[in-house]
Amino acid sequence: MALHRALDLTSELKKRGDAVTVLMTRGATKLVTPLHFQALSGRRVFHDVFAGAGDDVYDHLNPARDGDVLVCAPATADLIGRLAAGLADDMVTTTALAWTNRPKVLAPAMNWRMWAHPFVQRNVRTLTDAGWHLVGPAEGDLACGEQGPGRLAPVADILAAL
Numbered sequence: 019m020a021l022h023r024a025l026d027l028t029s030e031l032k033k034r035g036d037a038v039t040v041l042m043t044r045g046a047t048k049l050v051t052p053l054h055f056q057a058l059s060g061r062r063v064f065h066d067v068f069a070g071a072g073d074d075v076y077d078h079l080n081p082a083r084d085g086d087v088l089v090c091a092p093a094t095a096d097l098i099g100r101l102a103a104g105l106a107d108d109m110v111t112t113t114a115l116a117w118t119n120r121p122k123v124l125a126p127a128m129n130w131r132m133w134a135h136p137f138v139q140r141n142v143r144t145l146t147d148a149g150w151h152l153v154g155p156a157e158g159d160l161a162c163g164e165q166g167p168g169r170l171a172p173v174a175d176i177l178a179a180l
């Protein structure tokens with residue numbers, strides 16, 4: 019599953035000496051626990067805009083304050099739609115809106131029929147027109163058992179883009 023590759027990506031980034039702060043959507047937390055990513059990144063994972071920590075309640079802005087590059091991997095059809103619409107309803111979308119003047123990488127992953135849908139293609143175009151750098155998706159076996167374009171790009175490709 020694409021989300022498991024996000025665990026590998028976190029490990030690889032950490033191994034090569036990068037500081038990694040992981041942000042998760044609500045959907046992502048149903049498939050992998052924030053603790054997984056915390057263990058691999060060695061840092062607090064942001065997954066709830068309203069969580070705050072200590073006196074600091076501005077989590078919706080904090081990760082965007084000092085990062086070098088934002089990567090959304092795997093970017094689901096839902097996340098891509100919310101990003102393209104300019105929504106700010108979770109940690110990933112608030113961070114993306116507050117991420118000014120620095121690179122943003124989008125690595126989509128979804129079923130090939132979802133990827134082919136004109137709404138998804140339109141949303142991806144909106145993001146690339148706005149300066150997001152697209153990596154993948156790759157073509158091949160999908161987690162759902164079907165085949166086609168929609169696999170998350172290999173970790174090596176995402177690392178190269180970063």
Ligand SMILES: Cc1cc2nc3c(=O)[nH]c(=O)nc-3n(C[C@H](O)[C@H](O)[C@H](O)COP(=O)(O)O)c2cc1C
Pocket residue numbers: 020043044045046049092093094095096097127128129132
């Ligand atoms: C096991 C499983 C795997 C999923 N894989 C994907 C996927 O690769 N791409 C996708 O767009 N949606 C996938 N979905 C559906 C999303 O989880 C769902 O659309 C969710 O609302 C995504 O929202 P979020 O990424 O904004 O949290 C999957 C759902 C399940 C239960």
